[in-house]
Amino acid sequence: MNIGIDLDDTIAKTAHSFFKYGRKFNKEKNIKFKIKRNEWDFDKAFGWTEIDIKNFFENYLEDLFNSVKPKKNAKKIIKILKNKGHKIIIITARSENDTENIYNITKNWFDKYNIKVDIVEVNSKDKVEKCINNNIDIFIDDRYLSL
Numbered sequence: 001m002n003i004g005i006d007l008d009d010t011i012a013k014t015a016h017s018f019f020k021y022g023r024k025f026n027k028e029k030n031i032k033f034k035i036k037r038n039e040w041d042f043d044k045a046f047g048w049t050e051i052d053i054k055n056f057f058e059n060y061l062e063d064l065f066n067s068v069k070p071k072k073n074a075k076k077i078i079k080i081l082k083n084k085g086h087k088i089i090i091i092t093a094r095s096e097n098d099t100e101n102i103y104n105i106t107k108n109w110f111d112k113y114n115i116k117v118d119i120v121e122v123n124s125k126d127k128v129e130k131c132i133n134n135n136i137d138i139f140i141d142d143r144y145l146s147l
């Protein structure tokens with residue numbers, strides 16, 4: 001089977017790093033805001049303006065993504081699936097619009113943790129389209145996809 005897997009908060013503990021770096025950013029920029037962990041939007045979670053978001057992405061996002069740790073057992077399960085002959089395709093919405101060089105940042109993360117996958121697809125704003133293009137049989141994500 002062709003198994004598609006999301007990256008952030010599916011096999012990587014990304015939210016943890018986002019809150020860590022978000023706290024750091026707010027402290028450095030003297031932004032007084034009670035961070036809300038249950039919010040997805042940056043303005044509601046961190047109290048950021050559009051300019052803050054741009055500034056954060058430009059200055060912190062690469063370090064943030066490099067600091068992310070894999071979730072427990074993610075490497076082991078992917079290895080088991082590959083040994084059973086399945087093809088693993090990572091489909092992530094991480095985008096070159098957020099930080100340039102996003103493909104290398106993401107690909108290097110897999111190399112750093114020696115997690116072997118077949119394809120890494122970034123810029124996947126439309127994950128359904130990427131699944132269709134990659135003939136994905138099943139897709140694993142921490143958020144549901146609507147068709």
Ligand SMILES: [Mg+2]
Nearest residue numbers: 006008009142
């Ligand atoms: Mg995710």
